[in-house]
Amino acid sequence: MSSSKKQVSSLQEKAGISPPEITSISAINQIQKNRKKQPSAEELIDGILNANRTSLSRGITLVESTNPEHAEKANEVIKGCLPYANKSIRIGITGVPGVGKSTFIETFGTFLTGLGKNVAVLAVDPSSSLSHGSILGDKTRMEELVKNENAFIRPSASGDTLGGVARKTRETIILCEAAGFDTILIETVGVGQSETAVHSMVDFFLLLKISGAGDELQGIKRGIMEMADAIVINKADGDNIKKATQAKLEFNRALHLFPPKKSTWQPKVTTCSAITHEGISEIWETISSYFEMTTNTGYFHEKRKDQNHFWMMETINEQLRLNFYNQPEIISQLEQNKKAVQNDELSPFAAAQNLLALYFGKDTK
Template sequence: MNSSSKKSALKENDGIDQPEAISSSSIQQIQKLRRKQPTADDLITAILKGDKIALSRAITLVESTNPDHIEKANQVIQGCLPFANKSVRIGITGVPGVGKSTFIEAFGKYLTSIGKKVAVLAVDPSSSISHGSILGDKTRMEELVRDENAYIRPSASGESLGGVARKTRESIILCEACGFDTILIETVGVGQSETAVHSMVDFFLLLNLAGAGDELQGIKRGIMEMADLIVINKADGDNITKAKLAKTEFNRALHMFPAKSSGWNPSVTTCSAIQKTGIDTTWQTIQNYLFVTKENSYFETKRANQNQYWLLETINDQLKNHFYNNSEIESLLEQNKKAVQNNEKSPFAAAQELLKKYFK
């Protein structure tokens, strides 16, 4: 309709129709979406009922960097906490190629077959670069993924190991509240992630292969020292003799380490994840460990210490972040780093200059 066709002394050109600020269809969509977003209480209730979708949503909140999500995640964790902790947490490590996925699938299936509920998490700080080298490809655990008593979640991504580790550790609480009584935490056998995982599990399992006589090469001492059990995988076919020899070698090497404060003597077993042999022995060993460490209270003490460790670790991390991400500090630090490297300033004088600036 053209207003100029009206019979009127006043002529006014038509404006262009303005669209509504928000279209009604958008409003409907948003409302629908909002209805779909469960509250923290909704999530807690669902998780406690064993709802895996709610569990996944809560873990997504834990992994988020959005302040609202973090707030909500904290509420969910706080609500789940009284129902968590009733589980055994098992760390599993081993260098790439050792067959971790196959082992976890076989071990997980065995556990669900004897009535356990199994959650599989991972700590892999490299996953944000490699797009999930661990557990990223769920098809590697086809059977376990379809098992209704199993829950598999790939490693959180993040820039720092500290961040990834925090997310995994909070996810453990959520999984436990959701009824999972056996938590497997996978990590790659290279570097600092092992220490992080070791400080969040009850039992640490090192997966290994029988090699060509030099089994001890290539495995970091520190990782061997952390292990409560070494499992030599691929003990099948022609490999059985080699695996048995490796078992003897590893046993001898373990013997050289000082006694553990857990009162537990680490041992070595063999298995074939593909042929599903030796899997029950692994579980039996873990059962023995739990018996020993619950009897001597080490189990409980260790968990309390781990909680305290993460409290202090988080504080220390954040204190450092706050300092090193300060824009004024950043440029001054670069100058000072150069000065101390060139012996123009003592490291302590340089540190004092920076700290004076920071605390001014």
């Protein structure tokens, strides 16, 4: 190759494509400005009350936010929606992983929309204790229900909240009710000792089981069964029908050993198949009977009042906890006390007392 020839580096950058002349710079700027624009609380409330799905989703995102700057606006949205809430029946659905909760909810939700119901599904996905991430794949698992115009599916990450319930699930229910959803289905992460968090925000608690699961959950079975208003043996199809029927008899016998419920309702045990849709209508009949009975006795509304009180106290406790850990003095001293405890230089109780004294001392100044 002749040295007189100019060599071109393979790393040379080529000229980019310039915007066509028809592109409006002002239009681009306007689009970018609108993307960043956040609707006001009044706009969100108006959209939610008019059943606008985008406004509802943005409102839920706002109340789920952990950013302290969003709290005031979120409270304003909740306050504006509250007079239009409390006109639904709230159903909690729980069960061990693999019991078929998502498939059941899709089948059950589709059945309810067929009756003219407006169904909101609040699905709580487990968060990783390591990465703190969540898959949020419920819309993928409920691919038919998600296309139903009378249904709304909102997956949320459980985070570090009690019983795998998203931190603001209670407020999300209010927004969904204000948007016109008359049936709220709350799918939990799974069965756990803290499942009482779900029980404390729903009217009807449904426990999904499968036959032949054995007694590996014996340690938590009693507590969950005492809370359940109905036990449904899922996957009662094919060769599993006989096993499901036997499981129904066993659970029926077990339920009679528990003390009577305050509502005087006797929990029912049924079988169903979310695949073949067998037994789905009977489950709704059970829930409707419960609703009618507890409404007539006044228990339904008394339970709602007790739940409101419970969540007021929970909110106070949560806010105190967040306020404590967000104090600069606590943040700076926490790590120091933590190391002292780990190195056995200070007892956990003494370290806690030091931090609490620092916190309350600051507040009393």
